[in-house]
Amino acid sequence: MKTLFINIKELVQIRNEQIKYVAGKEMKNLPSIKNAFLLIEDEKIIDFGKMTNIPQIKEAKEIDVSGRIIMPTYCDSHTHLVYAGNREGEFVDKINGLSYEEIAQRGGGILNSAKKLAETSEEELYLQSKERLEEIISQGTGAVEIKSGYGLSFESELKMLRVIKRLKENYDIEIKATFLGAHAIPSEYKNDKEGYLQMLIKDLMPIIKKENLAEFVDIFCEKGYFSVEDTEMILEAGKKHGLIPKIHVNQFNAIGGVKAGIKHNALSVDHLEVLNDEDIEELKKSETMPVALPACSFFLGIPYTPARKIINAKLPIALASDFNPGSTPTGNMNFVVATSCIKMKLTPEEAINAATINGAYAMGLENELGSITKGKLASFIITKPVNSYASIPYNFGTNKVDKVYLKGKLQ
Ligand code: NIG
Ligand code: FE
Numbered sequence: 001m002k003t004l005f006i007n008i009k010e011l012v013q014i015r016n017e018q019i020k021y022v023a024g025k026e027m028k029n030l031p032s033i034k035n036a037f038l039l040i041e042d043e044k045i046i047d048f049g050k051m052t053n054i055p056q057i058k059e060a061k062e063i064d065v066s067g068r069i070i071m072p073t074y075c076d077s078h079t080h081l082v083y084a085g086n087r088e089g090e091f092v093d094k095i096n097g098l099s100y101e102e103i104a105q106r107g108g109g110i111l112n113s114a115k116k117l118a119e120t121s122e123e124e125l126y127l128q129s130k131e132r133l134e135e136i137i138s139q140g141t142g143a144v145e146i147k148s149g150y151g152l153s154f155e156s157e158l159k160m161l162r163v164i165k166r167l168k169e170n171y172d173i174e175i176k177a178t179f180l181g182a183h184a185i186p187s188e189y190k191n192d193k194e195g196y197l198q199m200l201i202k203d204l205m206p207i208i209k210k211e212n213l214a215e216f217v218d219i220f221c222e223k224g225y226f227s228v229e230d231t232e233m234i235l236e237a238g239k240k241h242g243l244i245p246k247i248h249v250n251q252f253n254a255i256g257g258v259k260a261g262i263k264h265n266a267l268s269v270d271h272l273e274v275l276n277d278e279d280i281e282e283l284k285k286s287e288t289m290p291v292a293l294p295a296c297s298f299f300l301g302i303p304y305t306p307a308r309k310i311i312n313a314k315l316p317i318a319l320a321s322d323f324n325p326g327s328t329p330t331g332n333m334n335f336v337v338a339t340s341c342i343k344m345k346l347t348p349e350e351a352i353n354a355a356t357i358n359g360a361y362a363m364g365l366e367n368e369l370g371s372i373t374k375g376k377l378a379s380f381i382i383t384k385p386v387n388s389y390a391s392i393p394y395n396f397g398t399n400k401v402d403k404v405y406l407k408g409k410l411q
Pocket of ligand 2: 248322
């Protein structure tokens with residue numbers, strides 16, 4: 001079936017050629033057509049252009065979107081949206097002055113979520129997670145990466161990955177799964193980190209491969225969690241099981257995780273709140289996408305990823321939400337875009353590039369999503385009547401998303 005959208009105030013992020021990502025100065029360029037049409041057939045984009053050049057199309061359903069902007073859906077390349085319960089108690093501890101690290105040291109943090117998840121059935125976990133998935137779809141996300149990592153045991157990690165698989169099967173949003181067994185050291189292995197890592201590698205990875213439960217492998221490379229040596233070992237083992245590295249690095253300390261990720265051809269290195277010149281030099285030699293998570297910085301009150309420094313070094317940057325119960329209890333990419341403009345000084349053009357095409361690259365979907373391109377999936381946002389796309393970050397806190405189409409289907 002064909003659907004023709006007419007009188008689009010501005011059709012944003014149009015790309016005639018397939019591109020991998022945009023970097024450096026190019027990020028300020030967000031190509032668009034004013035007063036445009038968009039033609040889709042079933043799940044694909046088949047044509048677009050100026051209203052004055054609209055072709056004669058037989059048997060197409062016509063939808064007039066006067067006053068509204070159409071842009072591709074967000075590609076959120078870093079989330080932990082499968083989790084059990086919440087950490088509202090820790091939120092209050094944080095308000096009362098405890099830091100993220102102090103909360104974790106008291107047995108809160110990731111281990112708190114792991115305890116809740118172990119006590120939650122797979123069915124209940126699915127029901128809680130699907131609500132969050134539906135919420136981010138309504139906010140304009142059309143592709144999402146979801147990590148395990150609140151299981152931290154053989155059974156619970158599989159429980160999480162099976163929930164992600166079920167979400168993949170039941171929704172139009174594109175989902176990629178990441179195995180993050182090495183998110184924290186569980187209490188049962190308190191004095192045996194090596195034993196825990198061996199369990200992940202020897203027991204879990206073969207099943208994950210056999211049941212096709214993940215595309216990516218991740219590790220929290222950070223003081224008090226996992227070292228650079230642990231990171232190299234997990235990435236090496238992950239690659240042997242067909243898992244592509246995408247890792248948590250430089251959130252609180254720069255300990256060499258960026259270099260290790262690049263050495264293992266990581267698709268992305270995420271967080272980077274603390275980034276030194278050596279890391280930038282490493283990134284320049286690679287095809288690895290640096291990913292910033294500004295909503296996490298906002299919530300924890302930690303530094304923002306130095307996005308200007310990254311872009312000035314001619315590098316690309318992607319934006320993702322980090323949706324999780326501890327450091328970022330929101331998956332709203334409109335807020336992420338707004339925060340990146342307000343706090344990291346990205347222009348709206350840079351922010352939208354970072355949250356669409358660059359996000360798509362950071363999850364291996366740049367050929368299917370991230371721009372309005374003929375042949376790509378018809379996954380896009382129709383805004384409410386707005387002055388310009390800058391209204392999304394400018395009117396932060398106000399919902400400007402009216403309708404969301406995923407693979408040609410109105411959600
Ligand atoms: O990306 N930093 C590691 N992991 C998550 C937070 C996990 C949690 O606190 O539950 C993050 O911020
Ligand atoms: Fe994260």
